[in-house]
Amino acid sequence: MVWKILSALSAVCLGTACYFAWTNQKLLVEERKREGFAKDNLAEIRAHIAKADEAKKGREAQRDMANKELETTKTSVADFAAKVQQAEVELAAVKTNLEQTTKVVTQNQKEIDAAGDITALLAQIEVIKKERSEAEAALANQIQHLAAAQERITKLTNAAKEAEEREARGRSGIVDDDFTAKVAYSYTDWGFVVLNKGNGGGVFANADLEVKRGKDVVAKLKVRDVEQNSSVADLVKGSLAEGEHIRAGDLVVAAAEQSAKKAAAAAKPAEGTTTPAAAAPAGGAAPTAPAMGGDPFGAPAAAPAPAAPAMGGDPFGAPAAAPAPAAAPAMGGDPFGTAPPATPPAGGATPPSTADPFGTAPPAK
Known part of the structure; x- marks a missing residue:
């Protein structure tokens, strides 16, 4: 009788062991699949990082070219x-x-x-x-x-x-206040997202952005790397609610408070104070700012053009003061009394030409 009881218990234990072995085998297979997916995602992230570095170098080259053009x-x-x-x-x-x-x-x-x-x-x-x-x-x-x-x-x-x-x-x-973009790829677990706009769409490095769904702000972003048509933004720590995730297609707008604007406002001197650069020079008045539309590089303003005399008017109008009497020009001579040509300056240099330096006036656009 005892050996029957022991046989039954052994059979139950053996069945239980087989069940757990089968269950553990399935878990092991799933765990290996997840490990493969994690390795693939890691390779993609490294590729994205390499592309972002290349885009950063290209942006710096473009900036240098823009400085040269300026x-x-x-x-x-x-x-x-x-x-x-x-x-x-x-x-x-x-x-x-x-x-x-x-x-x-x-x-x-x-x-x-x-x-x-x-x-x-x-x-x-x-x-x-x-x-x-x-x-x-x-x-x-x-x-x-x-x-x-x-x-x-x-x-x-x-x-x-x-x-x-x-x-x-x-x-x-600083991006425009009406700036909008979309989340192209979301990597919330790694703390960054990829946007569908780059420097061609008004995105700049270190810009402050917000992710919105409807009227609610889901998270805050800080732009890290910018390409021509895409950009990478880091997730600001503490701005995303626990358990929440940023999804592809979420709306991205300019932050209500941008740190660059705050820094610029803080750098301005307090009202009523005078900086050394703004102080008037000793012995004279402070220099005035150039007029609107003037040359920002200091070129003197052009004198107003004199009004041309009316064509067909009386060419013999009496002047304000009568000129001193002069000898009448000889008949057939130059009625204007043209002065003889000026002696050229020392060194044989010819006097400057009075020809039109700009050529024919350009056609109106």
Whole structure:
């Protein structure tokens, strides 16, 4: 009787052992599968890290190229400012010639009143009128070229300002308030996510972002690496609720409070205080800021263009003060009394040309 009881107990123990062995075998197989999945994920993460490093190097190269382009733009603006100054000098010379022509016309009118050969004087007056019209046309052409040059300088100045603003925003890591993006890949367990926008979409390194679902903020992010069309952002510790996960497709917006803006606000001097750089120099007033639309590189503002005289007006209008009497020019001679050419300066250098430095005015866009 006892051996039957022992046999039954042995059978029960053997069955129990077989069941546990079968269960442990299944768990072992599942555990090996999970281990394989973990190894694959680790390899993908390492590949993503390598790509992010390469993207960072590319971004730094692009930044260096942008700095070089900015320096080139500044040099171009300075060159255009020099050309504008030269054009102003030439315009002043043309204006002086026009004033001299007007004086000669007035003098000739007086001579007509006292002369007897009216026919010859009328022919001479027609020549003077033609030359004056040509001078007025040259003056109008110079004014048009000067306006075109000023427009070019304004465009280059605006382009330089925009480049400086983009560079400043990139260095400080501030994104636009209306910035939005999506979570492309989520690696919450490893503390980072991949966004579907990069520097082409307005993402900058060290920018503060928020993950939202509806009106609720799920987590906060800090951009680490930026590529052209994607970026990697780290999850801010403590911002994600316990047990919550960031999912692919979640909306990402600019943080309500960005650390770069806080730092910039804290760096500003308190109201009412004066920094050494802002103090007025001894013996004079503080320098004034350049006017809006002026050259940011210090080029002097262009003088306002003089109004051209009305075409077809009376060329013999009496001047404010009568000129001193002068000898009448010989018949057939130069009615303007052109001065002999100036002696060239020492060293054989020729005087500067008065030709138009800008060429034909560009067509209006």
